[in-house]
Amino acid sequence: MSGAAGGIGRAVTERLCGLGWRVHATDLNVTQAGNDTGQLHWERVDVLDEDAVGASFVDCIARAGRLDAVVHLAGAVGRGPLAEMSLEGWRHTLDLNLTSAFLVARAAYAALKDSRGTLVLMSSTNGLSGGTVLSGPAYAAAKAGVVNLTRYLAKEWAPDQIRVNCVAPGPVETPMLRRLDDSTRASLGAMTPLGRVASAQDVAGTIAFLLSEDAGFLTGTVHNISGGLFLD
Secondary structure (H helix, E strand, O other): OEOOOOHHHHHHHHHHHHOOOOEEEEEOOHHHOOOOOOOEEEEEOOOOOHHHHHHHHHHHHHHHOOOOEEEEOOOOOOOOOHHHOOHHHHHHHHHHHHHHHHHHHHHHHHHHHHHOOEEEEEOOOHHHHOOOOOOOHHHHHHHHHHHHHHHHHHHHHHHHOOEEEEEEEOOEOOOOHHHOOHHHHHHHHHHOOOOOOEOHHHHHHHHHHHHOHHHOOOOOOEEEEOOOOOOO
């Protein structure tokens, strides 16, 4: 799992460990993530480093013997209108959110084919609705790309019995959301029909479901976790 030290990543790691999964958790910030256990192994990986991504999968399989599921959460939000975005910022946001998904999916393919496993990618309601200046144009474009990468891979990998799905959360109460001021965060909760923004545990529950046998006939799906803030 990538992005495992973030707010959602920690919740997913905790949920999967609680369900008995062995988790190979990767992030750039593993020094603050926690200690290894028999069930959980941490590794520092830059998801934009092609060689490091490949080596991480080799290490994971060497430790566990097989790979049943991949959850790719790593990414970063943008901000502001198009006119204020630099080309460097545009490329960096697309790379972190979309190119990383390509690198992870490609590196995982052979092992997932062997196990008839499953891949879960991270999109956003910004990728479904067009987004806003709160997250910026590059983030919206990248997350829309993740949606269609999910659908493409679901079709291409179906003969190999690999399921590919993605989650598309709205605002989630994590450190990423706390970049916004208190009034903006409060307004997002007030605008949501269910009366609050999502918790990291809300997202973790959906991901755990997608990895489970109960979701065994789901592939190519996009799960809108926004409490009705965006209706697709």
